[in-house]
Amino acid sequence: MNSFVQVDKRDAKLAMAHMYVAFIALALGGFAGLLQVLVRSGKYTLPFNIGYYQVLTVHGVLLGLVLTTFFILGFQLAVVSRTSGTFTAKSRMMGWIGFIVMTIGTAMAAVMILLNEATVLYTFYAPLMAHWIFYLGLTLVVVGSWIGGAAIISEYIRFRKAIKGKPSPLLTFMAVINTVLWIVATLGVAATVLFQLLPWSLGLVERVDVLVSRTLFWYFGHPLVYFWLLPAYMAWYAIIPKIIGAKIFSDSLARMSFVLFLLFSIPVGFHHQLVEPGIDAGWKFLQVVLTFMVVIPSLMTAFALFATFEQFGRSKGATGLFGWFRKLPWGDARFTVPFIGMVAFIPAGAGGLINASNQMNQVVHNTIWVTGHFHLTLATSVVLTFFGIAYWLIPHLTGRILTPQINKLAIIQGIIWAIGMSIMSGAMHAAGLLGAPRRSSFSTYGDAQQALDWIPYQIAQAVGGSILFLGIVLILYIFIQLCFFAPKGQEEFPVGEVADHAEETPMVLENWKIWLTILTALILIAYTVPFLDMIQNGPPGSKGYKLW
Structure with missing residues (x-):
């Protein structure tokens, strides 16, 4: 067919x-x-x-x-x-x-x-x-x-x-879940910009409530991470199987994991505010618990992916515990580049658990460790998967083909990215554990001796960042080639088929009344009381800054 x-x-x-x-x-x-x-x-x-x-x-x-x-x-x-x-x-x-x-x-x-x-x-x-x-x-x-x-x-x-x-269709369902997540999450940032920051910058109000503003931002800021991640998961669940010649392990498991991401990614913003006053510790604890619930769909995803890979490898004659690994199509950039992103998500996810933990967060909070974590999740797992998507999506949309030469260059680009990010992000994690601050340049360090101690890590970041920039130049070259210069033809838009043995998908997974009701309830439980409390009883420093 x-x-x-x-x-x-x-x-x-x-x-x-x-x-x-x-x-x-x-x-x-x-x-x-x-x-x-x-x-x-x-x-x-x-x-x-x-x-x-x-x-x-x-x-x-x-x-x-x-x-x-x-x-x-x-x-x-x-x-x-x-x-x-x-x-x-x-x-x-x-x-x-x-x-x-x-x-x-x-x-x-x-x-x-x-x-x-x-x-x-x-x-x-x-x-x-x-x-x-x-x-x-x-x-x-x-x-x-x-x-x-x-x-x-x-x-x-x-x-x-x-x-x-x-x-x-599974991919349509996933796209809708991510769209709903985005719309609900951006209500927070839209509220703080429209009703606080924009009037403040226009001089219409003298003050803004800083604690409320930060809370509304992080109501948006954490689900933003899953808005980035879910398209990568879409590719991992439903597109990569087609690329390697396998089938989707389970349609219903994929849908259920996306529903769980929708439910547990939004009411968790307080774990970015664990050191802030004005929020009761009990509410912070509740949102930390909800944050750790996201581990469940993440583990479901890992299970489904590696089950797909193993079944594919066995079908090709692989034996032994990891024999299937050698059967994967390592010469295909559409698979290899996103796979590097999948592997990067293992340490990235572990770092996320540290960031979300009330105790361990105290060690790394506001250090460059957080920046390193950010570059493993978004800038590696997500971005490399996006690049892998682009290698077939762009030529499909422009009526061109991914040539063997561009495919080789794409694999080289993925390797360069992995090397550069390993050096840069590794240095950020290490410097963060030593207390190097986030968002600071060499010239802004207050302690001269500490600045000297961090020099090797800063230089490593520069080396890794320079390698990454070479990777950016390569992906831009590939993008231009696939848009305008690659030979014209038909490039497949790969959409995976569900395995024959998979359970039938229950329609309850598309009952939006249930899931949106649960989502609304979780948000109200997690935010209503603490939000009212910070408005009525916030600390003196939260009540705003004058417009100078």
Whole structure:
């Protein structure tokens, strides 16, 4: 049977528009990252009066928010079009409107950062204040993403009506789960920007409640991590099996893990605020427990993936405990590059457990350990999987093919990335355990002796970061080749089939009334009382800063 199905050209054009913005953000944000590690080594000074924290803001916003949001929406639009059918004209128009609004917002925020009017870092905490145009730009990015997400949800609803009583395609279901997670999570950041930071920067109010602002940010900030991760999980669960010639281990297990991610990724923001006053320790403990619940779907994912790999290897004649490992298609960049990301998620997940633990967090809180962890999760597990997706998605959407030469270069790129990140992130973890602060340049260290002690780790970060920048140059070259210069042809959009022995998918997994009710209840339980308490009884320092 010929499994080749081409995404409609009109939908492909919409998805590619998102990809172009994503990779432009990668180029600019990656260059800012290179400048960062060079400055932190103490061997380089930024020219033209460019500030270190200005570069840090460019790097964090462009890579943490712009690259990820545009890539994920473009990928999910393509996934829904491929598995649930061509978008209706109305849904496609919604997708374009969302893209335009997001792009305008991104441009507004980027201009303010480059003008040094929004050097407020990736988290834009008060009392750091940006120009009101920056906050308005962020608002437009969020609103635009809601419009694009609405296009995905509307197509899902339309498809469900057409197949009453049957489960939706797995990849479409996953895309909808991630879209719902994003919409619910961004309510927090939208609230703090619209009702606190934007009026404050316009001079309409004199103060903002800092504790409330940080709480609303982290209500968004932690599920943001899963908004990044779930598209990678989509590829691991439902696309990688097709690429290697295997079948999906279990459709229902994959759906259940995504439902659990939706339920347990949002009401856990307090574990980023464990050292902050104004939040009762009991509520922090509750959210730490909920945070550790996310381990369950993560272990389910690991089990399903390696069960798929082992079954594939056995089908190819593998014997012994790890014989299947040698049977995997290591010469295929579409598999090998995401697999490196999977392996990186093992230490990344372990680091996440440390960060979320009330006791161990005290050791690493606000040190560069956290930055190292961040670079293992987002910048390795997620980003390498995104690159692996791009190697087949971009040529599929542009009507070109992944040539053997580009495939080899893609594997080299993945290896370079793994080496560079191992050096840089390893140095960050080690320096963090020695107390090196997060977000600090060499010139801002207060203790001269400590600064000298950390020099070897800063230099290692510069070496690793420079290798990573070479990896960015390579992926940009590959992206341009796949967009404009690779031979024209048909590149498969791989969608896995469920194994014959898998259990039938229960329809309760698509009963949104149940899952949204549980989600709402968890959020209300985790946030209502502590939120009211911090408004009524917050410490003196939380009640705001004057607009100077």
